Amino acid sequence: MSTDIPALLAGTTRELTDRFDGVHPADTVAHYVTDSYVALHRTAFADPRLPELTERFAVDRLTALAPAGGADRTPSVLFICIHNAGRSQMAAALMHHYADGAVRVHSGGSQPAATVSKSAAAVLAERGLTLDDAYSKPITAEILAGVDVVVIAGGGDAVPRLPGPRYETWDLPHPPGDDLDGVRAVRDEIDTRVQALLSQLTTH
Known part of the structure; x- marks a missing residue:
């Protein structure tokens, strides 16, 4: 049909x-x-x-x-990697989990993949998290300009620097394909960095 x-x-x-x-x-x-x-x-x-x-x-x-409304000043973050399939998706999922609505979370890629990484999904599932609803998407100007922090987890050369957001570059290796031990190591480093960033974003 x-x-x-x-x-x-x-x-x-x-x-x-x-x-x-x-x-x-x-x-x-x-x-x-x-x-x-x-x-x-x-x-x-x-x-x-x-x-x-x-x-x-x-x-x-x-x-x-949309214009920022009234008292709503929920902090926001955009995680970027080349394909928006592995590193940025893991970072977004972990931030969603830990922030529990206290941070608006976006992700995007300079060259979006057709699907999210199965290896990334597998190692997040070990933490009880899922990428079932995740999808790879391009970086867009309105989201890039509207967030408080842009985290470049890979593919930073293709990310325009706009006035407004704070940019952070996380020196993360590309997840090594089907090597789940290697992907777990990347996940764990992202986990540590996400929790540190969340603390910064939610401390007034």
Whole structure:
């Protein structure tokens, strides 16, 4: 059965237009829904979750683009690596886990992969964490400009330096494929660094 992508995107646009009513005009919402689909389709065209992922990506981008509201000053961080498949995904999952909503967490890649690393998923599962809902996505200007901290876990040469965010470079080796012991070592180093960063972000 073929999927009617135009109809799905139109439905997503209607839903998000209502959701962001008073924040973004309808044409802005439509642009980000379409652009998010195109950006993800380049690598995740075979992923059956593509319509769902498009909506999630568009929501993240539209939220980042919205003016900061009132007293909500939740700190935010963007984890970046080349493929947004291993290091940045592990960092994002660990930050989500430890922060428990106290930090807004994003991840992205300079050259997004089609799928998230199975090895990264395996070593996180040992900690009781999952990457089942994770997906690789490109770095976007509105998220990059809207976060407090940008953590470069790999592929830093392709990351533009914008005024505003604080940039950190974590000298992490590329996870060594199917060598789970090596991937565990990278996970453990990321774990330590994530907890230290969380302490910085949540200490007032």
